[in-house]
Amino acid sequence: MSEDILAPVLEVDNLHKWFDVSKPPLQRLIERLPRQTLKAVDGVSFRIERGTTFALVGESGCGKSTVAQAVAGLHKPTRGAILFEGIDRDLPRPDGSRPELQMIFQDPFASLNPRWRVRDIIAEPLRVHRLTRSRAETRAAVAELLEQVRLSPADGEKYPHEFSGGQRQRISIARALANKPKFLVCDEPTSALDVSVQAQILNLMKRLQRELGLTYLLISHNLAVIYHMADELGVMYLGRLVETGPAREIFNRPRHPYTQLLLDTIPDISLDRPHRTFLKGEVPSPIAPPPGCTFHPRCPHANDRCRTEPPRLESFGGVKVACHAVGEGRIVPAVREWRPAARRTPVRRVSPVARPA
Amino acid sequence: MSAPDVDTTRGFLGRTRDIFARMGRHDLWLSFRSKPVVIVAAIVAGVLILSALAAPLIAPHDPYDMASVSLLYAELPPAWVDGGDPAFPLGTDLQGRDMLSTILYGSRTSILVGAAAVALSLVLGVAAGLVAGYGGGVVDSVLMRIADIQLTFPAILIALLFDGVVSAIFSHGSSDQYALLVIILAIGVSNWVLFARVVRSSTLVEKGKDYVKAARVTGVSSLAILLKHILPNTLGPVLVIATINLALAILGEATLSFLGVGLPPTQPSLGTLIRIGNEYLFSGAWWMTIFPGVTLILLVLSVNLLGDWLRDALNPKLR
Numbered sequence: 065m066s067e068d069i070l071a072p073v074l075e076v077d078n079l080h081k082w083f084d085v086s087k088p089p090l091q092r093l094i095e096r097l098p099r100q101t102l103k104a105v106d107g108v109s110f111r112i113e114r115g116t117t118f119a120l121v122g123e124s125g126c127g128k129s130t131v132a133q134a135v136a137g138l139h140k141p142t143r144g145a146i147l148f149e150g151i152d153r154d155l156p157r158p159d160g161s162r163p164e165l166q167m168i169f170q171d172p173f174a175s176l177n178p179r180w181r182v183r184d185i186i187a188e189p190l191r192v193h194r195l196t197r198s199r200a201e202t203r204a205a206v207a208e209l210l211e212q213v214r215l216s217p218a219d220g221e222k223y224p225h226e227f228s229g230g231q232r233q234r235i236s237i238a239r240a241l242a243n244k245p246k247f248l249v250c251d252e253p254t255s256a257l258d259v260s261v262q263a264q265i266l267n268l269m270k271r272l273q274r275e276l277g278l279t280y281l282l283i284s285h286n287l288a289v290i291y292h293m294a295d296e297l298g299v300m301y302l303g304r305l306v307e308t309g310p311a312r313e314i315f316n317r318p319r320h321p322y323t324q325l326l327l328d329t330i331p332d333i334s335l336d337r338p339h340r341t342f343l344k345g346e347v348p349s350p351i352a353p354p355p356g357c358t359f360h361p362r363c364p365h366a367n368d369r370c371r372t373e374p375p376r377l378e379s380f381g382g383v384k385v386a387c388h389a390v391g392e393g394r395i396v397p398a399v400r401e402w403r404p405a406a407r408r409t410p411v412r413r414v415s416p417v418a419r420p421a
Numbered sequence: 422m423s424a425p426d427v428d429t430t431r432g433f434l435g436r437t438r439d440i441f442a443r444m445g446r447h448d449l450w451l452s453f454r455s456k457p458v459v460i461v462a463a464i465v466a467g468v469l470i471l472s473a474l475a476a477p478l479i480a481p482h483d484p485y486d487m488a489s490v491s492l493l494y495a496e497l498p499p500a501w502v503d504g505g506d507p508a509f510p511l512g513t514d515l516q517g518r519d520m521l522s523t524i525l526y527g528s529r530t531s532i533l534v535g536a537a538a539v540a541l542s543l544v545l546g547v548a549a550g551l552v553a554g555y556g557g558g559v560v561d562s563v564l565m566r567i568a569d570i571q572l573t574f575p576a577i578l579i580a581l582l583f584d585g586v587v588s589a590i591f592s593h594g595s596s597d598q599y600a601l602l603v604i605i606l607a608i609g610v611s612n613w614v615l616f617a618r619v620v621r622s623s624t625l626v627e628k629g630k631d632y633v634k635a636a637r638v639t640g641v642s643s644l645a646i647l648l649k650h651i652l653p654n655t656l657g658p659v660l661v662i663a664t665i666n667l668a669l670a671i672l673g674e675a676t677l678s679f680l681g682v683g684l685p686p687t688q689p690s691l692g693t694l695i696r697i698g699n700e701y702l703f704s705g706a707w708w709m710t711i712f713p714g715v716t717l718i719l720l721v722l723s724v725n726l727l728g729d730w731l732r733d734a735l736n737p738k739l740r
């Protein structure tokens with residue numbers, strides 16, 4: 065057990081996920097079109113230590129959800145491997161077991177079968193893995209799970225539509241916890257919820273992590289959520305990690321120009337940052353990504369090398385950054401002055417929409 | 422409102438009473454009780470179906486018994502009209518058969534053919550739709566192209582073709598024996614496409630939803646996902662199509678009988694009664710076509726209303 069604690073729960077090694085988005089074969093033949101691949105994830109590596117939260121952040125279409133679904137087993141990697149407790153998650157295991165891993169989805173209105181009672185929804189993992197021996201035992205387990213997410217055992221008799229978004233998300237957390245997983249993949253768990261409910265769900269997740277020793281892979285585009293939750297952070301752009309390391313370090317000293325611009329977009333009520341630069345332009349198409357560093361069309365620091373040679377992740381004081389300009393010392397880390405008063409505020413009172421500091 | 426478990430310590434009677442008590446509190450029953458239209462529809466459908474099933478017991482005459490049929494009594498109007506005979510409450514047809522009895526026997530055939538044909542197309546169509554929608558790829562393409570090809574022909578033509586092929590196989594004079602089975606198969610096979618299309622499209626919608634992904638992450642098998650998650654969520658429109666299709670199947674049987682490939686004339690069905698009676702409508706013998714027609718309308722309408730209600734009652738969001 066002692067060496068288990070140090071070993072990473074999840075290791076993603078050079079993950080590629082390409083989708084074939086070619087036109088139908090006949091049309092391709094007639095119009096002489098080439099095959100097209102969408103490189104949703106193009107070489108992503110990271111590891112997650114037990115009991116910690118690793119967050120992936122990025123704009124829409126950067127591949128963060130594809131990483132989450134590949135980790136959860138919903139996509140088979142095109143190349144690369146996902147090791148769960150040292151074993152490739154996509155290889156069949158001799159004892160027939162499955163990775164002890166569950167997923168929480170973004171839309172709580174689509175993630176619960178509308179025709180099932182809540183008690184049946186939560187009991188499904190128990191039934192599939194035969195974790196309870198009798199009906200009474202299942203009922204007791206479901207009641208316990210409902211209480212764990214601060215719902216009443218009587219709620220088990222109801223149908224999903226009788227609940228609010230936040231309550232439904234609690235139900236899907238209860239379902240995810242039913243077969244006692246060690247690892248939860250959380251794909252935008254709060255982005256479909258009202259602001260007032262987001263904090264409740266995040267705090268519930270934090271409490272469960274503390275009590276059950278869970279490890280999280282958190283996907284979000286909401287920097288405030290990530291500031292609140294993440295230990296480690298990976299910033300994704302067009303299917304690649306551009307910066308990864310301890311979350312606080314990245315928030316306080318963003319090195320990659322994309323990270324800097326991303327953090328600049330956080331609204332600031334006090335308006336004491338007059339030099340905010342906004343991220344201009346759109347994410348290029350992942351079907352035909354720009355050559356060199358894929359960020360160069362939007363980057364204020366791009367030069368000829370950036371336009372031809374793709375940068376690799378290199379270490380800079382505990383953080384890994386993929387940027388020629390950072391490597392050559394052309395940009396210095398932007399030091400952010402996060403509000404000390406906000407940092408002293410107890411975590412549970414930080415509203416996830418407020419500036420994350 | 423969790424129902425108490427059946428108490429096994431009490432005797433058989435006590436247990437039976439418990440089961441009925443649980444049924445009495447079931448959502449479906451509560452929803453049924455609160456809707457007068459549905460209750461009326463259920464009573465009408467129930468009376469029609471039961472009386473059709475019990476035709477040999479309750480019919481005043483036996484239309485198959487040629488000995489009891491006399492041309493003397495041909496074309497008598499209903500009993501309450503001048504010239505009517507109280508022995509024939511709804512009048513008689515051309516051969517002097519009692520209309521009430523022929524309707525009772527006729528709806529027996531119609532209900533049997535309609536229900537069996539719809540059940541057959543439902544099973545075929547739902548299975549094909551689920552497999553095509555969930556499997557995708559080549560399976561989907563092949564199944565849907567077959568459906569497309571079949572759609573280019575009118576359903577009645579498919580039924581005719583099927584009927585012709587099967588009759589040719591059983592051509593040794595015994596085709597009357599198999600007529601009922603053949604017509605059920607012919608109508609059933611010609612109507613599966615609609616079910617398949619509807620089920621396939623809702624399967625495509627449902628399989629992309631997160632609850633299916635959640636089941637996959639949990640390790641639920643594909644078959645269990647199809648049957649327990651996707652199928653119940655696609656059945657709503659299927660029930661409604663099934664009730665409409667019941668009417669279509671009954672009419673299809675009438676058309677086939679009209680074309681001479683359906684049931685033999687000795688075996689009356691509502692469709693044949695309406696068609697034959699229709700030819701004498703303008704000669705004043707209105708009862709020959711009106712009464713079977715009204716029976717058919719009542720049957721189809723009440724079944725449709727029940728189907729509509731069942732769809733809503735089985736949808737937890739509308740409960």
